[in-house]
Amino acid sequence: LSQCRQYHEKVIDHYERPRNVGSLSKNDPNVGTGLVGAPACGDVMKLQIMVDEATGEIQEVKFKTFGCGSAIASSSLATEKIKGLKVWDAKKITNTDIAKELSLPPVKLHCSMLAEDAIKSAVKDWEAKRAARGLKPLAPL
Numbered sequence: 001l002s003q004c005r006q007y008h009e010k011v012i013d014h015y016e017r018p019r020n021v022g023s024l025s026k027n028d029p030n031v032g033t034g035l036v037g038a039p040a041c042g043d044v045m046k047l048q049i050m051v052d053e054a055t056g057e058i059q060e061v062k063f064k065t066f067g068c069g070s071a072i073a074s075s076s077l078a079t080e081k082i083k084g085l086k087v088w089d090a091k092k093i094t095n096t097d098i099a100k101e102l103s104l105p106p107v108k109l110h111c112s113m114l115a116e117d118a119i120k121s122a123v124k125d126w127e128a129k130r131a132a133r134g135l136k137p138l139a140p141l
Ligand code: FES
Pocket: 001, 002, 003, 004, 005
């Protein structure tokens, strides 16, 4: 119970009203899908981005998680943070950014790691799909 009280109200807000829940079409060439698991607890998170192929801007983000409340809050916050960012800036978001903003207790740090891993994995997938189409990687401006 003492752990509950440490939870920042922002966690509760994102847990109760998670932003950007859902899926994007995996077959869309501009959609990158990240699917990651947390070794610590076995929870799983899927995060998808839709990227403007000319500018590298993330236009749409969706997530789904079979994870704990902190994982839901972390991914919900992560989707808010990366929407509108360039892919190369989204990759710089770390779990500590997310954990700090949500005031996650140490035992819940791996939940925010899931969100960081999911972003990186989604960007990687998008980059791979882009390369497979013969398009050059976008350089940061
Ligand atoms: Fe609060 Fe478990 S510590 S629900």
